[in-house]
Amino acid sequence: MTWWRSTRGRIAALGLPEQDPARSLAPKSQRRGWHPLAKIKLKHYVIRKGKYGYWLPTPKMVEAGFECISCGLDGPDAWAIAKEWEDRWQAFRKGREVPRLDTWPKDSIGDAFARYRRMEAWKSRLPRTREDWERGWTFIEPYFADLPPADITLELLDEWYARLLRAKGIDVAYRAMKTWRALYNVMAGMKLCAPRADPSLAIRRKTPNRRTQVWSEGERCAWSRAHGAPATAALPASSPSHGTPASRRSTCAR
Numbered sequence: 001m002t003w004w005r006s007t008r009g010r011i012a013a014l015g016l017p018e019q020d021p022a023r024s025l026a027p028k029s030q031r032r033g034w035h036p037l038a039k040i041k042l043k044h045y046v047i048r049k050g051k052y053g054y055w056l057p058t059p060k061m062v063e064a065g066f067e068c069i070s071c072g073l074d075g076p077d078a079w080a081i082a083k084e085w086e087d088r089w090q091a092f093r094k095g096r097e098v099p100r101l102d103t104w105p106k107d108s109i110g111d112a113f114a115r116y117r118r119m120e121a122w123k124s125r126l127p128r129t130r131e132d133w134e135r136g137w138t139f140i141e142p143y144f145a146d147l148p149p150a151d152i153t154l155e156l157l158d159e160w161y162a163r164l165l166r167a168k169g170i171d172v173a174y175r176a177m178k179t180w181r182a183l184y185n186v187m188a189g190m191k192l193c194a195p196r197a198d199p200s201l202a203i204r205r206k207t208p209n210r211r212t213q214v215w216s217e218g219e220r221c222a223w224s225r226a227h228g229a230p231a232t233a234a235l236p237a238s239s240p241s242h243g244t245p246a247s248r249r250s251t252c253a254r
Contacts, residue, residue, distance in 0.1 A: 045082040053078035055085045064092060110145030112187045113137060136179025139164060149193035157200045171208045
């Protein structure tokens with residue numbers, strides 16, 4: 001369960017460009033001028049870019065809680081990692097092991113998110129909203145998933161957010177923080193942390209730039225005539241008159 005977390009490190013899992021994750025997983029003997037002496041066939045094991053091995057689960061396996069595992073440079077060590085995960089899948093398939101999403105420490109942040117994804121409240125969310133949560137979670141998991149919510153301090157969150165800003169930019173950091181704040185409210189509802197006491201609220205987020213393009217009166221009229229609609233009936237939200245009482249009246253010449 002924890003080998004991949006210890007070898008990559010929490011910060012490396014956030015995507016910082018210190019080194020190639022596949023190289024960090026491979027022993028030194030594999031990094032320069034070494035090639036595997038034999039070929040081996042393992043189910044769900046694939047090679048990318050001619051040398052990097054991955055254990056690649058099917059969509060059904062992903063639904064059960066398993067995910068793509070980077071095994072390092074193709075060779076005996078990579079095969080051993082792939083076999084370990086294949087054995088885990090087979091054990092789960094035969095009812096002898098719980099899915100990976102359920103193997104976080106009890107009442108940890110990872111455990112709370114796994115529980116939430118089994119709730120009807122999660123299933124009733126729009127697919128696009130769930131995708132946004134999942135994207136944000138990819139930046140929360142490597143850093144906080146195995147910790148209880150009450151252990152997350154302002155200092156930890158400030159360091160995490162600053163690293164995301166440097167490594168991924170304002171947009172990703174903004175969305176990751178948005179996911180964290182929404183998840184905190186869920187965890188508070190589960191009685192895992194104090195309600196209305198999220199430390200991240202003390203951090204001022206940087207907001208992505210909004211669209212600056214506006215529609216001229218002539219463009220609005222041309223668009224409405226082309227689409228057979230009132231002048232401002234379906235303008236994008238960035239239009240300066242969108243949503244105002246005046247926007248309900250067409251100013252185009254009849």
